[in-house]
Amino acid sequence: MNPIMNTYQPFPIELVDGHDFHLVDKAGKTYLDLTSGIGVCNLGYSNKPIYEAVSAQLKKVWHLSNLYPNAMATAVAEKLNPAGYQSFFCNSGTEANEAALKLAHKATGKSKVIAFQEGFHGRTIGSLSVTGYPHIQEGFGPLIADVQLLDYNDQAALKAIDAETAAVILEVVQGEGGVNTGKKDWLQAIQKQCQAAGALLIIDEVQSGMGRTGYKFAHEAFDLQPDIITVAKGLGNGLPVGAMLAKAEVAAHFKPGDHGNTFGGNPVVMAAANQVLAQLTPIFLATVQEKGEKLFAELDAKIKPLPAVLSISGLGLMVGIHLDAALPVKDVISKLQEKGILTLSARGNTLRLLPPLIIDETALKTAVESIAIAIQELSPA
Numbered sequence: 590m591n592p593i594m595n596t597y598q599p600f601p602i603e604l605v606d607g608h609d610f611h612l613v614d615k616a617g618k619t620y621l622d623l624t625s626g627i628g629v630c631n632l633g634y635s636n637k638p639i640y641e642a643v644s645a646q647l648k649k650v651w652h653l654s655n656l657y658p659n660a661m662a663t664a665v666a667e668k669l670n671p672a673g674y675q676s677f678f679c680n681s682g683t684e685a686n687e688a689a690l691k692l693a694h695k696a697t698g699k700s701k702v703i704a705f706q707e708g709f710h711g712r713t714i715g716s717l718s719v720t721g722y723p724h725i726q727e728g729f730g731p732l733i734a735d736v737q738l739l740d741y742n743d744q745a746a747l748k749a750i751d752a753e754t755a756a757v758i759l760e761v762v763q764g765e766g767g768v769n770t771g772k773k774d775w776l777q778a779i780q781k782q783c784q785a786a787g788a789l790l791i792i793d794e795v796q797s798g799m800g801r802t803g804y805k806f807a808h809e810a811f812d813l814q815p816d817i818i819t820v821a822k823g824l825g826n827g828l829p830v831g832a833m834l835a836k837a838e839v840a841a842h843f844k845p846g847d848h849g850n851t852f853g854g855n856p857v858v859m860a861a862a863n864q865v866l867a868q869l870t871p872i873f874l875a876t877v878q879e880k881g882e883k884l885f886a887e888l889d890a891k892i893k894p895l896p897a898v899l900s901i902s903g904l905g906l907m908v909g910i911h912l913d914a915a916l917p918v919k920d921v922i923s924k925l926q927e928k929g930i931l932t933l934s935a936r937g938n939t940l941r942l943l944p945p946l947i948i949d950e951t952a953l954k955t956a957v958e959s960i961a962i963a964i965q966e967l968s969p970a
C-alpha cells in the first residue's frame with residue numbers, strides 16, 4: 590500500500606536536485622525547467638541571497654506564533670503592500686482566498702460572491718465554491734450557496750454585480766483554467782461596477798503575481814486597484830506562504846480574533862519572502878517583460894503556424910499553447926520530458942509554460958525549438 594494518499598498522479602521522474610533554472614533527476618539527467626514547481630521557484634533553484642537569509646534565520650528562531658511582534662513579517666509586509674494596503678499572512682493561496690472571502694463578508698455585511706468559469710482559487714470548501722470547475726466540485730456539495738459562477742470576459746457579469754454582492758473574485762490571467770487573459774475593458778468595467786454596487790473586487794494573484802507577468806502584481810498591467818489582493822506561490826520561492834492584502838479601510842473590519850492561524854508570518858518563511866521581494870526590483874521586472882516579449886515573438890514565429898496549435902495566450906512568462914484535441918497535451922509533456930524539458934498542462938488541452946523568471950533568452954529559444962519539434966513529431970500526419 591502506498592503510504593501517500595491517491596490524490597495525485599505523479600510523473601515517473603524523481604527530481605532530486607536543482608540549480609538556476611535546471612532540475613536533475615535520480616539518474617543524473619538534467620532538465621530545463623519551464624514549470625518553476627507550478628509558478629513557485631520563480632527566482633530559481635540556487636538563489637544564494639535567499640539561501641543565506643533563510644540560513645541566518647534558522648540559526649535564530651524558527652517559529653514565534655502571532656502572540657508576539659514579528660519584525661521579519663513587518664519587513665515583508667512593508668515591501669509587499671501597495672501604498673495604503675495591509676497584509677495578513679498565511680501558508681497557501683487557498684488560505685489567502687479563504688481570508689479574502691471572510692473579510693469581504695465582514696466588511697460589506699453581505700454574502701453573495703461572483704466568480705468565473707475556469708477561475709481557480711483552491712480546494713477548501715470556501716475557495717472550491719468560487720472555483721469554476723464543476724468536475725472538481727462534484728461530490729463535495731453542498732458548497733457555499735451564495736456564489737454565482739459566470740462566464741469570464743462576458744458582459745453578463747456586469748449586470749450580476751448588484752447591491753446584494755459582497756465581492757467579485759477573479760484572476761486577471763486565469764492560470765489553471767487555461768492561461769486565459771482578461772480583457773482590459775472588461776476588467777475595468779467590473780471594477781467600476783463593483784464600486785457602484787458597494788462590492789469588493791478581490792484579485793487572486795496567487796499564480797500571476799510576484800513578477801510572473803513582468804509586474805509585481807499582474808493587475809498593474811490592466812490599471813486596476815483591487816480592494817483585496819491574494820498572493821502565495823512565488824512569494825517564498827519554495828517555502829510555503831500566502832498573504833491577503835487589503836486596502837486599509839477594508840482591512841479595518843478585521844479585529845483581533847476575527848481571523849488567524851498558527852504558522853502565518855513564520856520567520857524562516859518570511860526571511861525567504863523578504864529576499865524575494867528585495868529582488869523584484871523595477872529593473873528585474875523590466876527584464877521579465879522583455880524576456881516575455883521575446884518569448885511570445887519566438888512562439889508566434891515557430892509554434893503558432895503549426896497545424897496542431899489553435900492559439901497562444903498569456904502575459905510575461907505565463908504562457909498557454911492551446912492544442913488541437915487530436916494532440917493530447919499529456920503526450921506533448923511526455924515527449925518533452927524525454928527531450929529533457931519540463932512543462933505543465935492547463936485546462937482545455939493547453940500546454941502551459943511557467944519558467945523560472947531568471948531563465949535566459951538562449952534557454953527560452955532552445956525550449957521553443959524543442960516544443961515545436963515535439964508537436965511536429967506527435968502531430969497526426
Ligand SMILES: Cc1ncc(COP(=O)(O)O)c(C=O)c1O
Nearest residue numbers: 681682683709710711795796821
Ligand atoms: C490562481 C490560484 N489561486 C489559488 C491557488 C491555490 O493555491 P495553493 O495551492 O497555494 O493553496 C492556485 C493554485 O494553483 C492558483 O493558481
